[in-house]
Amino acid sequence: MANLLATEPSAYLKSAAHQPVHWLPWGDAAFTRAREEKKPILLDIGAVWCHWCHVMDGESYENPEVAEILNRDFVCIKVDRDERPDVDARYQRAVQALSGQGGWPLTAFLTPDGEVFFGGTYFPPDNNSYGRPGFHRVLMEIARAYREERDRVVTNARAIRAHVVQTLNEAKPGAVSADLVSGAADQMARLFDVRYGGFGSAPKFPHPAAIEFLLACWHDGKGGLAWQREIVDKTLTGMARGGIRDHLGGGFHRYAVDERWIVPHFEKMSYDNSELLRAYLSAYQALGTPLFKDVATGIVDWVLDVMADKDSAAFATSQDADLTFGDDGDYWTWTLGEATAQLTAREAAVAASVFEIQETGEMHHNAKKNVLWWKQDPASDDEWPVLRSAMKKLKAARDRRNAPFVDRTAYVNWNAMMAGAFLQAGAVLDRPECNALALKVLQRIWSEAWDVGSGMSHVLGRSEPRGMLDDNVQSAAAFLDAYEATGESRHGALARTARSPPRRRCRQRPRPGVVRIDAAACGGLGSAPGHTDRSRRAAR
Amino acid sequence: MHPVTRIEVAGPPGEGPACAMHLLALQTYRPRKVVVRKIAERPAATVCIGTSCSLPVTTPEQLATLLEA
Known part of the structure; x- marks a missing residue:
C-alpha cells in the first residue's frame, strides 16, 4: 500500500x-x-x-x-x-x-x-x-x-x-570594510590547493562565488596581487580538465571525491552550472583565456540540449547521477572496450591518451570504467581534429544510452539564476538565442510566479510555497540583468518590485504554531513550528 | 570602498554604433559594473567611475580605449 x-x-x-x-x-x-x-x-x-x-x-x-x-x-x-x-x-x-x-x-x-x-x-x-x-x-x-x-x-x-x-547565525550587523574583504581573500588563499586548484582537499566542491570574489579583488588591485589571479586560473583550469567537467556533453557534475577533480559525483545541478557559467564567463572577460570560453560554451550547450524546455520557457533543476540504484554513474563512464568500439584505431589512440582511457579505470564499483578527464593535450596539431571527431562519436554513443532522470520541476530561484547567467552568456559569447530564452523565462516568472501580496512562488505553476527570499532576490537580480541587456525600463521596474515584498513580510510576526515557509526569507534561520519569536529576532 | 563603473550608451535602436557599444559594455569585465542603454537620436557613450565621468564617445573603438584605461 x-x-x-x-x-x-x-x-x-x-x-x-x-x-x-x-x-x-x-x-x-x-x-x-x-x-x-x-x-x-x-x-x-x-x-x-x-x-x-x-x-x-x-x-x-x-x-x-x-x-x-x-x-x-x-x-x-x-x-x-x-x-x-x-x-x-x-x-x-x-x-x-x-x-x-x-x-x-x-x-x-x-x-x-x-x-x-x-x-x-x-x-x-x-x-x-x-x-x-x-x-x-x-x-x-x-x-x-x-x-x-x-x-x-x-x-x-x-x-x-x-x-x-x-x-551559528552567520549574518552580523555592521558595515563592510576593506579589512573584511581582504580577510576573506586571505582565508580563501589559506584553503587554496596550490597543486590542483580549488579549496581544501577531498571532496572538492567548485565554489564559483569564491572565484568571482577573488577575480574582482584582483581586478580592483589593478592586477597587483598575482596570487589572486593564480587561484582563479588554477582552479578554473583544474576543474576544466577534471572529470568533474562533462567533457562530452558540457557542464559540470556536482563535486569531485578526490583532490585532483578526477572522480565526480555525477549529478548535474542547474544552480551549480549557472554560477559556474558566470564564473567562467567573467574570467574569460577579464583574462581572455580561450579554455574558459570553451567551458562556458559547453555549459550553455548542455543547458540548451538537456535542461531547457524552450516551448514552455523553463530550466530543469538537475540531472541524476545514476540510471538505476547503485550503478554509480555508468551512463557517464567508459570501459576501454566501450570507447574503442565507437572509434577508428587512430581516434581511439588519441582519445585514450588525452583522457587516460585504460583497461583499469577510476571507478570503484567497476574497475574497468573510466571517467573522462583531460590528462594531457593531443601530442600534435594534427591530432586535434582526430580528438574532436572521437569526442563527437563518443557523445553520440552516450546519447544512445538510457539517460539518467532529469527533474523538470521549474524552481523560480534557479530559473532566475540560469536566466541571468544566460544573459551574460548571450553578450559574452555573442549568442542571441541565449538572450531570447532567458527573457522568455523571466517573462514567465513575472506572469506566473509573482503575486503582489506575497511575492514569488517557489515553483512555476504552483501557488505554494511562496515568499522565500531566494526566489525574490534571484528574480530581482535577473530582472536587473535583463534591464542591462535590453535597456527596457520595465525590467528595472520589475527588479525593484520583486525585491520589496520579502522585506515587508519579514517585519511581520509569524503566528505561533504555524510553520512559516518564508522563515528563511528573514535571514536564514527558519522558525520551528510553535517556536518562532527568538529565532526571528536573532535572524534579523 | 571601491567605486561603481557606470557605462551609459545612448543612440538609436537596432544595428549601428550604439548597438555595438552596448554589446562592448556588456562584454567588458568590471566588478560593480552597471550598463544603461538609452534611446536617443545620436550614438554616445560615457563611462563614469564613481562620481567622475568621461566625455561622451561615439564609436566602439573609442569606448574600448576608455574602458582599457
Missing part, C-alpha cells in the same frame, strides 16, 4: 511512496500527530539527484524491519530539499551543530515541537567499519531514550536550539 507521499508533486517524494514507512509530508498534520501520540519525529531530507539518499532508501527505508520500528515508535516526515530549502536550511544548521557534519540525506530526530535532539547524514543499516552506528541500533536507542528520558531529551533539544540561534 502506498503511503501519503503518492500524491506529492515532488519526484523524490513520489519515489518513496511505495516504501513500507508511513511517511508524512512536511506540515502541521505530522507535528500534531507526534504531539498526540507523544512520539519523536524522524525527519529525512533528501533529493532526487542525491546518490546516498537513494542508498539509504534502498538499505533502510525499504526494509520491512526498519519500517516496523519507525511506524511503531516514530512519526516519519520526508522532505524534498529542492522543494523546501527553508526547512532544509534550518535543520542542516542544527544537525551540523550536533554532529559536525551536514549534507544529504539529512537524518534528524525531532521533538514533536520540531526541535532537533539527534541527527546525522547517511546511516548504514548496520554498524560499519567507518565507525558509523547502524541505523537499526540508532532507532532503537533513540526510541528508548525518548520513552525513558523524555525530559532530558527535550532539555537538550532546547539547548541545541539556543546554541544554533546564538552562535
Whole structure:
C-alpha cells in the first residue's frame, strides 16, 4: 500500500511512496500527530539527484524491519530539499551543530515541537567499519531514550536550539570594510590547493562565488596581487580538465571525491552550472583565456540540449547521477572496450591518451570504467581534429544510452539564476538565442510566479510555497540583468518590485504554531513550528 | 570602498554604433559594473567611475580605449 507521499508533486517524494514507512509530508498534520501520540519525529531530507539518499532508501527505508520500528515508535516526515530549502536550511544548521557534519540525506530526530535532539547524514543499516552506528541500533536507542528520558531529551533539544540561534547565525550587523574583504581573500588563499586548484582537499566542491570574489579583488588591485589571479586560473583550469567537467556533453557534475577533480559525483545541478557559467564567463572577460570560453560554451550547450524546455520557457533543476540504484554513474563512464568500439584505431589512440582511457579505470564499483578527464593535450596539431571527431562519436554513443532522470520541476530561484547567467552568456559569447530564452523565462516568472501580496512562488505553476527570499532576490537580480541587456525600463521596474515584498513580510510576526515557509526569507534561520519569536529576532 | 563603473550608451535602436557599444559594455569585465542603454537620436557613450565621468564617445573603438584605461 502506498503511503501519503503518492500524491506529492515532488519526484523524490513520489519515489518513496511505495516504501513500507508511513511517511508524512512536511506540515502541521505530522507535528500534531507526534504531539498526540507523544512520539519523536524522524525527519529525512533528501533529493532526487542525491546518490546516498537513494542508498539509504534502498538499505533502510525499504526494509520491512526498519519500517516496523519507525511506524511503531516514530512519526516519519520526508522532505524534498529542492522543494523546501527553508526547512532544509534550518535543520542542516542544527544537525551540523550536533554532529559536525551536514549534507544529504539529512537524518534528524525531532521533538514533536520540531526541535532537533539527534541527527546525522547517511546511516548504514548496520554498524560499519567507518565507525558509523547502524541505523537499526540508532532507532532503537533513540526510541528508548525518548520513552525513558523524555525530559532530558527535550532539555537538550532546547539547548541545541539556543546554541544554533546564538552562535551559528552567520549574518552580523555592521558595515563592510576593506579589512573584511581582504580577510576573506586571505582565508580563501589559506584553503587554496596550490597543486590542483580549488579549496581544501577531498571532496572538492567548485565554489564559483569564491572565484568571482577573488577575480574582482584582483581586478580592483589593478592586477597587483598575482596570487589572486593564480587561484582563479588554477582552479578554473583544474576543474576544466577534471572529470568533474562533462567533457562530452558540457557542464559540470556536482563535486569531485578526490583532490585532483578526477572522480565526480555525477549529478548535474542547474544552480551549480549557472554560477559556474558566470564564473567562467567573467574570467574569460577579464583574462581572455580561450579554455574558459570553451567551458562556458559547453555549459550553455548542455543547458540548451538537456535542461531547457524552450516551448514552455523553463530550466530543469538537475540531472541524476545514476540510471538505476547503485550503478554509480555508468551512463557517464567508459570501459576501454566501450570507447574503442565507437572509434577508428587512430581516434581511439588519441582519445585514450588525452583522457587516460585504460583497461583499469577510476571507478570503484567497476574497475574497468573510466571517467573522462583531460590528462594531457593531443601530442600534435594534427591530432586535434582526430580528438574532436572521437569526442563527437563518443557523445553520440552516450546519447544512445538510457539517460539518467532529469527533474523538470521549474524552481523560480534557479530559473532566475540560469536566466541571468544566460544573459551574460548571450553578450559574452555573442549568442542571441541565449538572450531570447532567458527573457522568455523571466517573462514567465513575472506572469506566473509573482503575486503582489506575497511575492514569488517557489515553483512555476504552483501557488505554494511562496515568499522565500531566494526566489525574490534571484528574480530581482535577473530582472536587473535583463534591464542591462535590453535597456527596457520595465525590467528595472520589475527588479525593484520583486525585491520589496520579502522585506515587508519579514517585519511581520509569524503566528505561533504555524510553520512559516518564508522563515528563511528573514535571514536564514527558519522558525520551528510553535517556536518562532527568538529565532526571528536573532535572524534579523 | 571601491567605486561603481557606470557605462551609459545612448543612440538609436537596432544595428549601428550604439548597438555595438552596448554589446562592448556588456562584454567588458568590471566588478560593480552597471550598463544603461538609452534611446536617443545620436550614438554616445560615457563611462563614469564613481562620481567622475568621461566625455561622451561615439564609436566602439573609442569606448574600448576608455574602458582599457
